[in-house]
Amino acid sequence: MYKEKGIEADKITFDKLDYKTLTDFFTWIESVRGCSASTKNQRLSAVASFSAYAQNQDFAAASIFRNSVNKIPVKKTQHKQRVILSRQEVTILLALPNENRAIGFRDKILLSLMYASGARAQEICDLTVGKLQFHEKGATLNIRGKGGKSRRIGIPTACAVLLRQYIDHRKIKSKPERHIFSSQTHEQMTVSCVEGIFKKYVTIAKKDNPSMFIANSYPPHSMRHTTASHMLEAGVPLVVIKNFLGHASLKSTEIYAEISQNTVNKHLKEWNEKWFPNNVEERKTPQISNEIPDFLD
Template sequence: MRIDAAIDAFVRQLTVDRGLSEQTARAYRGDLVDLAAFAEEAGVTEAEAIDLELLRDWQWHVSDRLAKSSLARRTAAVRGFTAWLARTGAAAGDAGARLRAPKSDKHLPRVLDRSQLDVLFARLEGRAAGDDPVAIRDLAIVELLYASAIRVSELVGLELGDVDRTRLMVRVLGKGGKERVVPFGVPAARALDRYLGAGRPALLRDGIDALLLDTLFLGARGAPLTARTVYQLVASLLADLPGSGPAGPHTFRHTAATHLLDGGADLRAVQELLGHASLATTQIYTHVSAERLKAAYATAHPRA
């Protein structure tokens, strides 16, 4: 089987059998297409001809243009691909079983403090004070991201029926198709009520596909909101705030989790809220809290 055909079959298996999202499947395909291009330059076009030496050559070839975290992700994709080749009989053995990637550098996630949140929400509320439906929507988006700590992919996938405005709960579809119900607070409820009453109706276009009418958050032209739009919104909001690290929607997820733990929330409750399969993933926020405590100690203690 040719490598490109094998990649197509592997990606189909990811979406059909394992239930991965289209976004995740596209990421896998992108990583494997890079390997296929390198293999073709080396004269290898058949999947069964992929061996460990080729994979290590590819890994070395891309290492100078990829961060450690990106290289680790691509290596994981390749290992999954070669394991699938061996399992399905498309290759005699698993060429990637012994392929190793450098450990990615561990960076603590960016977390906003309370004063930064106050500035940010004041800015959003000022924009939404008029009748601009996009500004009204943007306030509801950020309020919900911080209140519920959901992922951007979960946010843009929400439908009207997913929001329980009486119980202040929202039902989200997380990674691997796992569903969970998470709470949100009164400020987010107020922002959502205003968006649903004044913002969303103004964004709807005449003649829009009836199948899209259930989508909760809409773009400026009435189509379903995209993750790219949310990233652009958050990046613009965080641009003027002190702090380093990524400036995407995950910042609000990190911030919410850290503030919950700072406030005494149980780690397992935060794990359930975030939809983490492993408690170890949630524990990164205990490290963030510890770093914040150390910083406060260094600033305030006379003998620090």
């Protein structure tokens, strides 16, 4: 308001928040600020919530504001295609870090845990020694997710062994408050650091395997999508995946059913092309190498 109309924040009254002013604002955040339609919708939702509260406090004063907000439509957004790694791509990615170097060993455990747990990058960064319980069948993680909601998830024995080795290597086993993953500058690794690590190995994988890793980008969250998709393909019920991922609603998990079907269709197409080529003489027995990493068995 101040930048475009010269109105200071403490001078804004409800009568100034009319339809034109509000539509000018939402046009400004898209055209000048470069915000996406999704961000615009989030801002509109916040303004709508405030207008409802304001009207409850002073109906007459806030009515114009509330009515103006209700006239502004939600903008349609394009559905983002979730990036899913194949099992072979996961195997390649997890084999890249050099375990003989301290940073490589850390990166190996980080990527492995992301796949085994399906946890968000921030949840991985927040993990401390005290939130781990090791047992014969693997380990249990106490994860604090979105909205402060906690959940307990298990990881398989092989991944738990790697994690225990890493904790012993760092000599933090008796320090429950210490974070599992740290960077060269911070005791607790940041999400941006995780993004950098993930990007580093995906870039190497793309270069070494030009026919694979064909998506434009692979953010760390793609590993979470990958875990969920692979669980579904393995026959794990959606409701179990929902609890494993910490989704508030089953609707958030159901998207993986669609993704999984797309994956099935892709594999069927590839299978048919291998078994039924145009030239019968070219027909070869397909060689499929799509095994899940041994440490997750």
